[in-house]
Amino acid sequence: MLLLASSSPSVAPNPTAFTIPLINKHPSSDPIKTLKSLASASLTRAHHLKRPKSKPPLTETQVFSESYREYSISLSFGTPPQTIPFILDTGSSLVWFPCTSQYNCIFCGIDPSKIPSFIPELSSSSKFIGCQNPKCAWISNPNALSRCQDCKSSKNCSQTCPPYTYLYGSGGTYGRLLSDTLNFPEKLFTDFIVGCSNFSINIPAGIAGFGRTPLSLPSQLGLSKFSYCLISQRFNDTSESSDLVLYRGSSSDAKTPGLSHTRFRKNPAFPDFYYVDLLKITVGGESVSIPYKYLLSEGKNNGNGGTIVDSGTSFTVMATPIFDAVATAFEAEMGNFSRASADVVASTGLNLCFYITGLKLEKIKVPKLTFEFKGGAKLKLPVVNYFAPAVVGNSSLGCLTIVTDGALVPVGPAIILGNTQQQNFYVEFDLENERFGFRKQNCNK
Structure with missing residues (x-):
């Protein structure tokens, strides 16, 4: 209705x-x-x-x-x-x-x-x-x-x-x-x-x-x-x-309380997409080292690179250089837990999992993950938005629900911010003012 x-x-x-x-x-x-x-x-x-x-x-x-x-x-x-x-x-x-x-x-x-x-x-x-x-x-x-051949000589095609x-x-x-x-x-x-x-x-x-x-x-x-x-x-x-x-109708004077904002960026090479300027990713409070050229979609890169917000993608997808840097930072922060073997991880379809056998996910200190945007907006993700439990055979795992597309050099957007990472956030696409706003919120009615 x-x-x-x-x-x-x-x-x-x-x-x-x-x-x-x-x-x-x-x-x-x-x-x-x-x-x-x-x-x-x-x-x-x-x-x-x-x-x-x-x-x-x-x-x-x-x-x-x-x-x-x-x-x-x-x-x-x-x-x-x-x-x-x-x-x-x-x-x-x-x-x-x-x-x-x-x-x-x-x-x-x-x-x-x-x-x-x-x-x-x-x-x-x-x-x-x-x-x-x-x-x-x-x-x-x-x-x-x-x-449309019939329309070339007819006014009533x-x-x-x-x-x-x-x-x-x-x-x-x-x-x-x-x-x-x-x-x-x-x-x-x-x-x-x-x-x-x-x-x-x-x-x-x-x-x-x-x-x-x-x-x-x-x-x-x-x-x-x-x-x-x-x-x-x-x-x-x-x-x-x-x-x-x-x-x-005009929303120029409308201000939804509690929102953090960042500007939309247009990319002529991909006119459908809502690009935002992601400047930094932090894991456990420490900034991840990512080549700046991957974070912004520049003309000299033929429109490649940058970050888009996409409701139709489930898990955030990152180009390999970005994902590898994030994965390395996670592994350093998860020092008490060993990284799961490649064959076990393959069963989940994901790229990064840790053995957590005998422990519940909520009892594990998972490093905090934050996306920082131009303008100062910070998307501080709850753990459930990026880390999920899984059981493969006799192994209990905790897995990062962010994946890589395997691209060593970004073709198109370098990061696609998926809907799993947007869950339990109120998000606003302010088209009149060309900005993206968000705040943490329980979305269940």
Whole structure:
């Protein structure tokens, strides 16, 4: 259900705030299976985010039932409204849903006939985007428009925009652009551009792109900011909800109390992403030695390097030089615990684990991990956000839920700040003021 929430005095009296339940679901009740699934999905997604034009390694991705799921919302489109689930994704811009009663999805671990689909024929406000509509170029390669041959000599061309193929780390989707009404209880947004997909690989649910290009939901709704608070995954099979809040109207005078802020940075090479300037990582209070060129995305590096905030990646992913420096610092701080062997660690899908046999994780003094951003904001992570227990055979482990993509030199962002590290923080994407804000907060209702 979508609710219109009146703005509280602590936020602002002017903007309209739409509150959407944000659901967290997990692929398995088996902790090791879940850890390995999330680690694999994080690395596969990182490969795509860094190389968006390359083909995803679909056949190499480990597929679990509902392994596509992260944090989902429900949106209602059409006249009358049809409610469809979507994955919240700040690392992409297209909003799309399964869009036919014959929807086909391979490697999805679910019967396609049971996947909720939008049916355009049942909506009186649905219409496919035509070749002459400038919004067609939002997703189609300009060269693809040359296929609109019927529109070159006709003022009343009925040919639709060429089909899109949109790739993600774990798969992709194929369809056509559709215009329809996005329904909120107190507000209708007509002529919203949405992807109408009839075929996907490994992605049975729709995805709501919250990225930075004109195609995204924030851009199309003219949001001044949006915020969310991610409940803890806890690596189990429970389903709970928190809130995603969308703000419209000026928020220039709105100050959410208790937030630390850092500025967003734009990277022309990757226009979808929310870049932030991470200046320092500390482990146990000591600064980790990281080459400065990896921390900032500079033009001389062809847009490579830097840090992005991504709700669609489970575990934070770091380029190898950064991860190795963090791992070395952790090992030094965990002096009483030996590093687990490579074959044992491989069973978890992670990169750094320690033997903790006979001890409970809460009894172990795990070194503190802090990300420090330009402007002075410090993201001081709770231990549960970056260190998790695991049992492999007879070995009890404590593992770092941060992984490396194996890149010796960053291609694309050097650090992808995943949703596990964002859990139990209120985070705010202030689009009007181009800044990222956060504060520690219990997200469970």
